[in-house]
Amino acid sequence: MATKKKDYYEVLGVARNAGADEVKKAYRRLAMKNHPDRNPGDAAAEARFKEASEAYEVLSDPEKRRNYDQYGHEGVKSSFGPGGFDFRRDFTHASDLQDILGSIFGESGGGIFEEFFGGGRRRSQSTGGARRGADLRFDLEIDFEEAVFGSEREITLPITKDCETCNGSGVKPGSRPETCKHCGGSGAVVSSSGFFQVRQACPVCAGQGSINRNPCRDCQGNGRVRTRTRLTLKIPEGVDTGSRLRLAGKGEPGSRGGPNGDLFVITHVRPHPVFKRQEEDLMCEQPVPLDIAMLGGEIQVPTVKGFAKLKVPAGTESGKIFRIRGKGIRDPHQRTVGDIHVRVHVEIPSKLSxxxxxxxxxxxxxxxxxxxxxxxxxxxxxxxxxxxxxxxxx
Ligand SMILES: [Zn+2]
Ligand SMILES: [Zn+2]
Known part of the structure; x- marks a missing residue:
């Protein structure tokens, strides 16, 4: 049963000339409304969510959008493999998508700490099954020196984990939740008006399918408790602003024996008063005494590993850039070392005798x-x- 694919602009409800912001806003609205975590068991909502995500994936990428505008669905077909669009798998491109979802479902939306994929919210259909913990993102500000040489940092992460008292069930030990009579345990009710059937979360049990008459005191029936965890982070030599460190299994703890999520640390390097960085190269500006600039000579240039000598030829003028090879930053992946570029300024002597x-x-x-x-x-x-x-x- 091959149904015709809907137009991406129609899916998001935006005009064909809609700007990037408008596309993002439209997607955000649809994603919030139809996200599976908010509509447990609602296949139609999930389909709408996937549809909107797929549309956004294309329309938010200038190149894909151009292809789509020109050739329609055929133009962008290849990007969604045989299984169709999978927003959880398509991890690398979708960083923007993560940001959006992170701020929708994040614990502290847009703050220094946010939660993305992996389902931050508890699935309502808590049948006792194991669930993987959410991946966490931590934005870490570091000094220039720490980025260049690498360092160790203690960080504190707010995390949510299974309540130990009730093992994550939310039910007081020794009692059991009652099956909701209103929805018969399905968590959803269907009402119809005219042609339309509307499937909604059961209002009595809030979509849970059961009613917890004896909530666990330690977690107020949530099954999860918020806590803090400290961990020591090894920052490798040569990281830059935007570098992403993945710490497997250091994200949110899994639920009911499920595996832990991962922790992603994004580094932000504070600017340095002397050095500016361009990938593995360093730039710095340095004064040169007038007599050395005229006669030639040697000056000391600061590098990240102590001073280096630089020969200044006779007749050097302001603005000239010298390169010292191998005195830049070590690339964390390539194991190559960048250069340092020194732009000199001839200093005119003052206070003459x-x-x-x-x-x-x-x-x-x-x-x-x-x-x-x-x-x-x-x-x-x-x-x-x-x-x-x-x-x-x-
Ligand atoms: Zn508990
Ligand atoms: Zn119910």
Whole structure:
């Protein structure tokens, strides 16, 4: 039964010329409304959720959107393998998607800490089955030095885990939840109006299928308790802003014996007063004394591993960039080391003594046009301009 695929713009309810923001907003609204965690057991909602996610996956990606606009569904077919779109599997591209879902379902929406995939909310149909814990994201701000050399950090994560008293059931030990009579334990009720059948979460048991008459005191019947866990994080050498460290099994603990989620640590590197970073290369600006710039000589350049010597040739001007190879940052994956780029600024001496002034005057008197070729060229341009102007009788 092959049904015709719906137009992605129609799915999201946006115009064909809708901007990125509008597309995002429309998707967010639909995802919130139809997310499986909010509509347990509602296959239609899940289908709508998948449909919206697929549409968003295409329309939020400029290239895919272009292909879709030009060739329709055929143009973007290949990106969704034989199993169709799977937002949980398509992990790498969907970082934006994660952000959106993270802020919808996150524990502290948009804060430093948020929860994404893996289902942050408890499934309502708690049949006692094991469930994998949610993946957690932790944004960590680190100093430039820590990023360059690597370091160890103690972090505290707020996590949610099964209540130990009731083993995650939410029911006081020794008692059992009652099957909800209103929905017969299914958690959903179907009402019909005219042609339409509307399937809703059972209002009596809030979609749980059962009623907990004796909630566990330690978790107030939630089955989960919020707690904090400390862990030591090894930051590898060479990480940058946006680097993502994955700590398998360090995310939210699984429920009822299910496996733990993973922890993703995203690093944010604070800016450094001297060094700017461009991938594995470092940039820095450095003054050079006037006499060294004129006569040539050696200066000390700061690198992340102590000073390095830099030979400055005679006649070096402000703005010139020198490269010192292998004094940059070690790439954490490639094991290669970047360079350092030094842009020099000639420093003009101030506070001259009368003896120094006298020497400079002597120097000045000895200077000829050939010492300042550019000044001379410029002077000639200007002169030609006025001469020509005169000839034209202006
Ligand atoms: Zn409990
Ligand atoms: Zn019910």
């Amino acid at each position: 009368s003896k120094q002034k006298k020497l400079i005057r002597e120097l000045s008197e000895s200077m000829t046009e050939s010492n300042y070729p550019r000044t001379e060229t410029f002077r000639q341009y200007a002169q030609n301009f006025y001469e020509r102007k005169e000839k034209m009788g202006q």
